[in-house]
Amino acid sequence: MIPSIWAWLTSPENWGGTFGIANRLAQHVGYSLLVVLIAAAIGIPLGLWVGHTGRGRWLISAANAARAVPTLGLLFALALWVGPHIPGRAAFAVPSIIALVLLAIPPILAGTYAGVGAVSPAAKDAAKGIGMTPQQVLTKVEIPCALPLMWSGLRSAVLQVVATATIAAYIGLGGLGRFLIDGLAQA
Numbered sequence: 001m002i003p004s005i006w007a008w009l010t011s012p013e014n015w016g017g018t019f020g021i022a023n024r025l026a027q028h029v030g031y032s033l034l035v036v037l038i039a040a041a042i043g044i045p046l047g048l049w050v051g052h053t054g055r056g057r058w059l060i061s062a063a064n065a066a067r068a069v070p071t072l073g074l075l076f077a078l079a080l081w082v083g084p085h086i087p088g089r090a091a092f093a094v095p096s097i098i099a100l101v102l103l104a105i106p107p108i109l110a111g112t113y114a115g116v117g118a119v120s121p122a123a124k125d126a127a128k129g130i131g132m133t134p135q136q137v138l139t140k141v142e143i144p145c146a147l148p149l150m151w152s153g154l155r156s157a158v159l160q161v162v163a164t165a166t167i168a169a170y171i172g173l174g175g176l177g178r179f180l181i182d183g184l185a186q187a
Helices: 002-010 021-053 057-066 071-081 090-117 121-129 134-164 167-171 177-186
Strands: none
Touching (some): 021 090, 021 134, 071 090, 090 167, 121 134, 167 177
């Protein structure tokens, strides 16, 4: 079995063209990057707001509870609900991207909130004491101190999206998951 896998991976015809490994890898990375960027654009500002103001903490609980929703079920539900209203290939891509964004937001949001919440109250008080505005406290004290946990949430989201984007091929997204589906169809 290993020699046949190696032969398939090293065969030049499997690397070129629309259905080649290089193109599928580029699709997978492109979709993953797009999803993480959209999720970060939503999760980071929201997490900063909740962590800085202390308002809307229920959003963190709701986002963490949303992690329990099975991604494959959400993917199929969105494909059946949203897909028929969108023309062309976007009918497969948009529901997949929405499902993956919903998967990526909770770790980004939780990491950002936890990072801002972990900033020492003494550091915030000292910043206020030297005359910083609330905006300056956020940008010059809280965000720099929160970066390690923010990166951790972002890293977790990237890992989940890259892994889960594989199953999005079941509804036609493409990417590396397409090889699994094609392989299962031959078995």
